[in-house]
Amino acid sequence: MxxxxxxxxxxxxxxxxxxxxxxxxxNKELSPEERANDLISRMTLDEKVAQMQCVWRGEPGKKALFPNGEFDAEAARKLLPNSIGSIARINEDMGPGxxxxxxxxxxxxxxxxxxxxxxxxxxxxxxxxxxxxxxxxxxxxxxxxxxxxxxxxxxxxxxxxxxxxxxxxxxxxxxxxxxxxxxxxxxxxxxxxxxxxxxxxxxxxxxxxxxxxxxxxxxxxxxxxxxxxxxxxxxxxxxxxxxxxxxxxxxxxxxxxxxxxxxxxxxxxxxxxxxxxxxxxxxxxxxxxxxxxxxxxxxxxxxxxxxxxxxxxxxxxxxxxxxxxxxxxxxxxxxxxxxxxxxxxxxxxxxxxxxxxxxxxxxxxxxxxxxxxxxxxxxxxxxxxxxxxxxxxxxxxxxxxxxxVGCEANREVAYKAAAESMVLLKNEKDFLPLNNEEIKTIAFIGPNADRCILGGYSSSPKQCISPLQAIREKYGDKMNILYAEGCRITDVNSPFPEVIRLVPREDNDVRIAEALKVAKQADVVVLFVGSNEAVAREAYGPTAPGDMPTLELLNGQNELIEQIVALGKPTCAFVKSGQPLSIGKLTKELPAVMQCWFLGQEGGYAMVDALFGDINPSGKLPITFPRSAGHIPSYYAYKPSSRRGYNLGLDVTPLFPFGYGLSYTTFEYSNLKISSSTITKEDSVEVSVDVTNTGSRRGAEVVQLYIRDEYSSVTRPVKELKGFEKLWLEPGQTQTVTFVITPDLLAFYDGNMNWVVEPGDFSIMVGTSSDNVENLKLSVTN
Known part of the structure; x- marks a missing residue:
């Protein structure tokens, strides 16, 4: 012992x-601050400055540090004598091939x-x-x-x-x-x-x-x-x-x-x-x-x-x-x-x-x-x-x-994300979801029907499936599946090339004609239109533009839609894009339209499952859809002096408002109440509402809280989002949603740029979107 x-x-x-x-x-027992102070005391000026620098493609760049794709310690010792603070993107392949x-x-x-x-x-x-x-x-x-x-x-x-x-x-x-x-x-x-x-x-x-x-x-x-x-x-x-x-x-x-x-x-x-x-x-x-x-x-x-x-x-x-x-x-x-x-x-x-x-x-x-x-x-x-x-x-x-990396468990989350990212914009007479037992022949048509579009800042996942691949995999033995590209938007499908061009229009005329032949054979037509990762992207340099002066569907898509609709076939559309598009004509002509954005690697499965009802769409728009580029700006939180209207009766309202989104079920709001209609500037107050799923499917609703200061010393928006809650409800189920309105949610910068709550009247609005709310009044005293 x-x-x-x-x-x-x-x-x-x-x-x-x-x-x-x-x-x-x-010494791991010391704080990061203590350790940093000690280390700085040991560093030369050159070593300190090197910590503020990074290497990527310049001189010295990663090509010199990674000759033939492998890190070279001797090159680093020569090129970076004082070490370096950062290296950009170690994942990049610097090899000759x-x-x-x-x-x-x-x-x-x-x-x-x-x-x-x-x-x-x-x-x-x-x-x-x-x-x-x-x-x-x-x-x-x-x-x-x-x-x-x-x-x-x-x-x-x-x-x-x-x-x-x-x-x-x-x-x-x-x-x-x-x-x-x-x-x-x-x-x-x-x-x-x-x-x-x-x-x-x-x-x-x-x-x-x-x-x-x-x-x-x-x-x-x-x-x-x-x-x-x-x-x-x-x-x-x-x-x-x-x-x-x-x-x-x-x-x-x-x-x-x-x-x-x-x-x-x-x-x-x-x-x-x-x-x-x-x-x-x-x-x-x-x-x-x-x-x-x-x-x-x-x-x-x-x-x-x-x-x-x-x-x-x-x-x-x-x-x-x-x-x-x-x-x-x-x-x-x-x-x-x-x-x-x-x-x-x-x-x-x-x-x-x-x-x-x-x-x-x-x-x-x-x-x-x-x-x-x-x-x-x-x-x-x-x-x-x-x-x-x-x-x-x-x-x-x-x-x-x-x-x-890229494992099955991560795929499941990617699928859930795609499912919750889609926004149902229109569903006239419950056109969607389709009944897969009743359809004998279905046609997937459009430039995005057989494309898995990931968007910017993407690489190559282990798997990525298009809507056409997904429906063939899931229903290929149950129905006849037809396909036509209809039209092609750009010459490349990538955000990286400096120069991107529209496909020649005469080429798309041929594709439209082929699509019509295919559509005539189908019981139901599903259009996959919109944009792609090349149309609107980061303008990463003076010679690589990426912004657009228009929000229209490009390069023959409107003509494709017109001619498909003229066939009289039951038709719906799934829109893929990275920004709101001017799809007023599309939503007017078709009974059902789904906004899909760029849904990631599992997007094909998610769109097909939404088409046939395995997914009930629950997305709400995080951005207003203007009717055209001429309607910009179109955000919902505008000042009272704005949006007075356009001449000749042209509509000033958005095509779809912020917070909007439909479901395959329906929801009813009731019993909206406030815990007190009068509070001081230091108080908080509770607002509650009951939400009931009045349809026949399980679904999700996003309950949204907006506030408007009725009169204030500086101009304030007509409404501002100040709370939201997403809830999943079974058919017939009711749930109470409660929001706590704190003074900070009522505050703004006054004329002297002080963050204040001013006494006065406020409108408290709760509803399913920015333009579909019920109102309560709240008075704030000194």
Missing amino acids: RKIILLSLILVVGIGYISAQLPAYK AVGAHPTLPPGEAARQYNKVQKYFIEETRLGIPVLIHEEGLHGQQATEATSFPAPIGLASSWNEDLIHDIYSIVAKEIRYRGGSQVLAPVVDVVRDPRWGRTEETMGEDPFLISRLGVAQVKAYQGDGIYLDGDHVGATLKHFGVHGQSEGGSNTAPSNIDERTAREVFFKPFQACIKEARPMNIMVTYNELWGIPAHANKKLLKDILRDDFGFKGVVVSDYYGIGNLVDIDKVTPSKEEAGYLAFKAGVDIELPDYFGYQHLVALVKEGKITESEIDEKVKRILIEKFRLGLFDHPYVNADKAEQF
């Missing part, structure tokens, strides 16, 4: 001695490559600082075999915070298991001009809805702890500023928005996520605001983001955003000056290559910036690396990556 005690004492003393020899930054715009490695191979990279930076650099790897994960990782979920505009149609959390918990794991530690998502931009090609990346037009879904995403990505485990990644809110209502709906164009509107609408989701979920990173928008590009805008990035909103994390540039100060914004001809402006404005890391931040050491030596300013930014970067566990648990398990 005495020997055991002696050995134990020796072991304890030995561990204590070894621990005492370790530098403090390697790689093809495509963004080729990526399989999961296991990517994990092994990552481990090799990280081992070098930890074991063969002076201080052993691990490298931060960022990846794209907008609706699934942009990498081979990753699970592909619906585009965010579709996911927002679910109005389901729990589903959003489940989805992005999977995305976080798929990224982390392959070696990524930071994700460039979520996009919480408010979009109010759907001509913008990036509309599909957003969660719609409403800051409250986006806030709730954005908070759910960040929490799913990061978890709750100070130190993240191996299932989570650091989130990056995109794109701080005003990105979704730029001039003409054009990506990177000036955002001519006043500060009040910016704070009340466009900044709100960022503010909510910072307060409730503490995102590790925020990415700056390309656009200028108040005459100053966001990457050089101190008021935006310091005064508002840090001082007002209390953001403590890392601010990263958008790709080449600092270079844009020279090449596009024209605020300086100098790369050094561009780096200086971005640094002083508040950008901590330059992505994806160092254009302006290669000059930071020189700027310190010139006395333009101080080393203490460098330390402040580097500390934030190092804190993130400590929180991510990169110092303590830097490596990943390649076998785990291979087993989890």
Whole structure:
């Protein structure tokens, strides 16, 4: 026993001695802040600046670091003598045989490559600082075999915070298991001009809805702890500023928005996520605001983001955003000056290559910036690396990556997401669902009938099925299934090529004629129309436009629809798109129309199951559908002086309002009441309503709460979403939904930009969409 005690004492003393020899930054028992402070004290100026830099396709770029597709430690030692803070997209295939715009490695191979990279930076650099790897994960990782979920505009149609959390918990794991530690998502931009090609990346037009879904995403990505485990990644809110209502709906164009509107609408989701979920990173928008590009805008990035909103994390540039100060914004001809402006404005890391931040050491030596300013930014970067566990648990398990990425359990969630993302826009005389027992011959017609459209920031999932493939698989032995393309929209089906062209119209005339022959043979025709990932996309450079001046169905689709309808066959339509389209003619001519967005890898199954009633659509629009591009802006939360009407009796109302969506069942609202009709400015009040499923099918309803300040010292919107709840009800079932209205839901910025609740009368509105509500009155006193 005495020997055991002696050995134990020796072991304890030995561990204590070894621990005492370790530098403090390697001590897991200390806080991330303490560890970062110690590490900074050991770093040279060059090493500090290197932590603010990233490598991708520039010089030195990944081609030099990964000759023949394999990481080369000697090349890294030569090209990065002071180490490096970040590497972009470790999943990319840098091998000589790689093809495509963004080729990526399989999961296991990517994990092994990552481990090799990280081992070098930890074991063969002076201080052993691990490298931060960022990846794209907008609706699934942009990498081979990753699970592909619906585009965010579709996911927002679910109005389901729990589903959003489940989805992005999977995305976080798929990224982390392959070696990524930071994700460039979520996009919480408010979009109010759907001509913008990036509309599909957003969660719609409403800051409250986006806030709730954005908070759910960040929490799913990061978890709750100070130190993240191996299932989570650091989130990056995109794109701080005003990105979704730029001039003409054009990506990177000036955002001519006043500060009040910016704070009340466009900044709100960022503010909510910072307060409730503490995102590790925020990415700056390309656009200028108040005459100053966001990457050089101190008021935006310091005064508002840090001082007002209390953001403590890392601010990263958008790709080449600092270079844009020279090449596009024209605020300086100098790369050094561009780096200086971005640094002083508040950008901590330059992505994806160092254009302006290669000059930071020189700027310190010139006395333009101080080393203490460098330390402040580097500390934030190092804190993130400590929180991510990169110092303590830097490596990943390649076998785990291979087993989890794109697995069957993840497919099931992707299917559920697709099911809840569809929005039933019209269903005259209960045309849908179809009875699969009664149909002998069915025709799937249209440019999107045999295409699995994933949308932007996508790669190649393990499986992806089109509607035509799905119906043949499920019903091929029960009915005769016919197909015709009808027309083709673009010459390529990809968002990446710089130049994209419409298919020649004469070619589509032939396709329309063929489609009519097919349709004449069918009992029922299902049209699959809309757009694709090439029509409206991110305009990623001056020579690669992506925005559209029209929302019309392009390239012969309207002619195809007209001629199919003229046949007199029972016909419905499924519309795939990344933004609202002008489908007034379609919805007028057809009895049933389903808005499907880009539904991800399981979208084909989901559409076929909705067609035949295995899925009851439950989506609600997160964005208003204008009647035409000429009706923009068309968002629902407009000011009282707007929407007075158009001349000659032309309709000013939207085609479909925000929050709208039908079901294969029906719902009845009753017993709407408020706990008190008069409260003080400090009180809260409860509003409740009973919702009953009055139909014959189980279904989901999204109950929506809107508020209007009847009279106020500054103009206020005619209504604003302030609450929602999604509930699933069996036939005949009733459930009571209760909303708590807190003072914050009644507040706004007054004339002096103070956040206040003014006494007066408020309308409290509860209903099934923004234009279908019941009203209560609430009086607020001093």
